[in-house]
Amino acid sequence: MFCLFALPVFSQRGPTAVARSGEGAHALLRRNGLPDTRHFQQFLTLNQGRLTAKGGLIAGRTYRLPARGKASQAAATPARHPAGSSAAALHAPVFGSKYSRVRVLDRSMRGAVYYLSPGHGGPDPGAVGKYGPHRLAEDEYAYDVTLRLARRLMEHGATVYMLVQDPNDGIRDEQFLKIDRDEVTYPRQRIPLNQLARLRQRITQANKLHARHKGAYQRLLALHVDSRSQGQKIDVFFYHHANSTAGARTARNIHRVFTNRYARSQPNRPYSGNVLPRSSLYEVRNSHAPAVFMELGNIHNTRDQPRFLLPDNRQALANWIYEGLRADYKGR
Numbered sequence: 338m339f340c341l342f343a344l345p346v347f348s349q350r351g352p353t354a355v356a357r358s359g360e361g362a363h364a365l366l367r368r369n370g371l372p373d374t375r376h377f378q379q380f381l382t383l384n385q386g387r388l389t390a391k392g393g394l395i396a397g398r399t400y401r402l403p404a405r406g407k408a409s410q411a412a413a414t415p416a417r418h419p420a421g422s423s424a425a426a427l428h429a430p431v432f433g434s435k436y437s438r439v440r441v442l443d444r445s446m447r448g449a450v451y452y453l454s455p456g457h458g459g460p461d462p463g464a465v466g467k468y469g470p471h472r473l474a475e476d477e478y479a480y481d482v483t484l485r486l487a488r489r490l491m492e493h494g495a496t497v498y499m500l501v502q503d504p505n506d507g508i509r510d511e512q513f514l515k516i517d518r519d520e521v522t523y524p525r526q527r528i529p530l531n532q533l534a535r536l537r538q539r540i541t542q543a544n545k546l547h548a549r550h551k552g553a554y555q556r557l558l559a560l561h562v563d564s565r566s567q568g569q570k571i572d573v574f575f576y577h578h579a580n581s582t583a584g585a586r587t588a589r590n591i592h593r594v595f596t597n598r599y600a601r602s603q604p605n606r607p608y609s610g611n612v613l614p615r616s617s618l619y620e621v622r623n624s625h626a627p628a629v630f631m632e633l634g635n636i637h638n639t640r641d642q643p644r645f646l647l648p649d650n651r652q653a654l655a656n657w658i659y660e661g662l663r664a665d666y667k668g669r
């Protein structure tokens with residue numbers, strides 16, 4: 338089924354304002370005592386999918402407002418809110434009913450903007466592996482890890498755009514993820530089958546958003562589960578543009594976390610993943626935000642498969658990527 342729901346990656350309960358005729362975001366924010374660039378960034382985040390293609394407002398429409406200075410100061414301290422409090426909780430239907438409520442634990446990633454691009458999707462399942470009677474589609478596993486990463490980032494105040502969204506598959510705690518074709522490109526564009534058209538569609542979208550967040554720290558991450566010959570076990574690989582120092586640094590920061598974590602969890606097996614320039618990759622080459630393209634393993638390899646099949650492992654991958662991104666943002 339192809340759905341035409343608007344799927345903002347998250348929304349937040351809180352103050353709202355109705356746009357007046359001819360009013361832009363800056364004017365609306367000023368009128369509501371929210372004049373800073375920071376407010377503007379937050380406004381864009383809160384109203385994803387609700388602005389016009391050029392970032393304009395629609396008169397008469399209700400928009401969510403960022404919290405005022407005082408409130409956001411309070412939220413900026415790593416507060417432990419009592420259960421049931423929604424003071425620092427986001428509502429993100431894209432994560433599915435079980436995970437849609439996202440508690441903001443701290444704002445350490447505030448100001449960072451991420452474009453998350455899970456590989457393939459829509460009519461293209463990507464590589465398809467086999468596990469007993471089950472078929473494992475790359476796009477479903479990449480999507481699940483990417484959602485988990487998005488949620489982590491949001492827990493720490495980052496702005497996150499899921500460039501691919503599935504209207505009815507949130508984060509899934511199953512081993513075998515059903516293969517479907519109803520994913521859409523943000524905000525709700527049908528995904529073409531042609532590879533170039535598919536990549537162009539999401540990068541065009543990401544670059545449009547990139548212009549809106551001008552001046553902010555922005556990164557694009559593409560997550561794949563590669564397909565190699567069956568016998569080949571591969572560790573996680575990171576690619577960046579040869580000319581992008583920022584992309585290379587982000588890749589190395591994530592790689593460093595993986596190297597440390599592997600050393601701890603599997604001391605007898607050296608980690609052989611690597612960071613390499615690969616400027617020929619479409620997303621790496623055309624993204625305005627510095628990009629990192631990751632291959633999480635070989636979907637055909639029986640020893641790699643548990644890395645994606647077990648939901649806890651998918652969460653661990655997301656956590657490690659998050660840790661690398663956090664280190665990168667802190668060291669910017």
Ligand SMILES: [Zn+2]
Pocket residue numbers: 456457463464475561562563
């Ligand atoms: Zn792929």
